[in-house]
Amino acid sequence: MTRAAKKPKLQVERFIQPSSTPAVKLIREYAFTNGCTTLQTGHVSLGEAALESEPSGSLYKPHAIQDWPGYNDWDEVSPSCDPPIITGDVLQDKRKEYAADNPLLVWLLDRQFFLDKTIFLEGRGHEGRHTVCLCGSEIEEPKYRCRDCFGMEMYCRHCTVERHQSSPLHVIEEWNGSFFQRTHLKSLGLRVQLGHPPSDHCYNPRPSTGNDFIIVDINGIHDVALDFCGCHTAQLRYKQLLQVRWYPATTTDPQTAATFNILEHYQLLSFKSKISAYEFYHSLARHSDNTGLSPIKDHYSVFMRIVHEWCHLRQLRRSGRGHDPGGIAETKAGELAVVCPACPHAGKNLPQGWENSPSATRWLYALFVAIDANFRLKRKAVSSD
Numbered sequence: 001m002t003r004a005a006k007k008p009k010l011q012v013e014r015f016i017q018p019s020s021t022p023a024v025k026l027i028r029e030y031a032f033t034n035g036c037t038t039l040q041t042g043h044v045s046l047g048e049a050a051l052e053s054e055p056s057g058s059l060y061k062p063h064a065i066q067d068w069p070g071y072n073d074w075d076e077v078s079p080s081c082d083p084p085i086i087t088g089d090v091l092q093d094k095r096k097e098y099a100a101d102n103p104l105l106v107w108l109l110d111r112q113f114f115l116d117k118t119i120f121l122e123g124r125g126h127e128g129r130h131t132v133c134l135c136g137s138e139i140e141e142p143k144y145r146c147r148d149c150f151g152m153e154m155y156c157r158h159c160t161v162e163r164h165q166s167s168p169l170h171v172i173e174e175w176n177g178s179f180f181q182r183t184h185l186k187s188l189g190l191r192v193q194l195g196h197p198p199s200d201h202c203y204n205p206r207p208s209t210g211n212d213f214i215i216v217d218i219n220g221i222h223d224v225a226l227d228f229c230g231c232h233t234a235q236l237r238y239k240q241l242l243q244v245r246w247y248p249a250t251t252t253d254p255q256t257a258a259t260f261n262i263l264e265h266y267q268l269l270s271f272k273s274k275i276s277a278y279e280f281y282h283s284l285a286r287h288s289d290n291t292g293l294s295p296i297k298d299h300y301s302v303f304m305r306i307v308h309e310w311c312h313l314r315q316l317r318r319s320g321r322g323h324d325p326g327g328i329a330e331t332k333a334g335e336l337a338v339v340c341p342a343c344p345h346a347g348k349n350l351p352q353g354w355e356n357s358p359s360a361t362r363w364l365y366a367l368f369v370a371i372d373a374n375f376r377l378k379r380k381a382v383s384s385d
């Protein structure tokens with residue numbers, strides 16, 4: 001953060017003061033320097049005298065900064081909150097109430113800080129003061145940051161590309177002077193090479209058709225610059241994609257793929273939260289662009305085809321077809337179906353001698369099949385999903 005400007009504006013807000021704790025003030029300082037706005041939030045312990053000398057007036061009334069303790073005396077954490085013991089009308093109980101009993105009430109004391117911080121981090125945060133990238137290059141400004149990497153550091157274009165050779169699906173933002181704007185590693189110059197380890201160089205790279213390749217991943221839909229390997233040992237294109245856990249949409253000249261991660265994630269969500277594929281896919285599209293100003297090409301039907309194939313493969317795996325010497329071709333009718341554990345199965349969930357039970361109790365081992373108005377095969381024709 002930039003230190004206070006020459007003539008900073010200071011706003012003071014009264015902190016909630018439990019009667020048993022020392023007087024504490026929450027101070028929020030806004031400074032305007034060279035067109036940049038910075039914000040610092042902190043707490044200051046104040047004596048009785050300071051309290052009495054406090055200028056009267058409404059909250060948020062601006063005061064001169066010299067009226068208040070030095071910046072170095074500020075404490076990021078309220079002294080009254082370590083460890084906070086909450087008393088008062090809200091908590092009338094026989095035993096003492098501790099912070100852990102009411103985390104929401106404790107959080108309320110710092111609510112303003114949380115709000116300020118989330119807004120602060122939408123901008124460059126403390127990174128705004130760096131004019132040179134960590135690599136030392138003075139040619140390029142450090143104006144890129146990654147939403148998926150750990151940390152808030154900003155790097156130059158060259159460093160950003162180098163750091164993402166092994167994570168080409170991270171979301172990159174560029175500082176345009178006023179706010180962060182989403183950009184793509186492709187436009188920064190990153191090319192993804194298949195068929196070789198990330199650090200290796202392919203001597204015969206073959207770009208994807210039209211130099212356009214779409215990857216659907218958990219953090220959105222990505223347009224990447226993809227090179228297939230064209231060496232004499234190279235495998236077919238769809239096999240090169242599968243090798244890096246990207247599921248190709250087609251086996252001939254694929255131009256779209258979904259990561260294994262997103263397919264596993266979608267399958268879990270569809271079971272546990274009953275999310276529909278349509279809602280899921282369009283949430284992903286929103287993840288990429290929530291403004292609708294730069295709509296991306298719809299790949300919903302392609303994604304559905306991949307999901308269809310993926311679920312079928314999962315079925316085959318669960319049924320043990322992957323380890324059968326005969327493979328998929330030897331699968332018998334009904335072999336992929338999951339046997340109903342509630343239905344009667346002789347030798348599994350029926351007692352010995354159930355066939356000889358008297359007619360009065362024989363119904364216990366009968367299979368009852370019911371059908372209701374909605375359970376009809378012809379409903380399969382309603383949706384193409």
Ligand SMILES: [Zn+2]
Nearest residue numbers: 133135156159
């Ligand atoms: Zn750099």
Ligand SMILES: [Zn+2]
Nearest residue numbers: 146148149170
């Ligand atoms: Zn990253």
Ligand SMILES: [Zn+2]
Nearest residue numbers: 202229230231
């Ligand atoms: Zn190669």
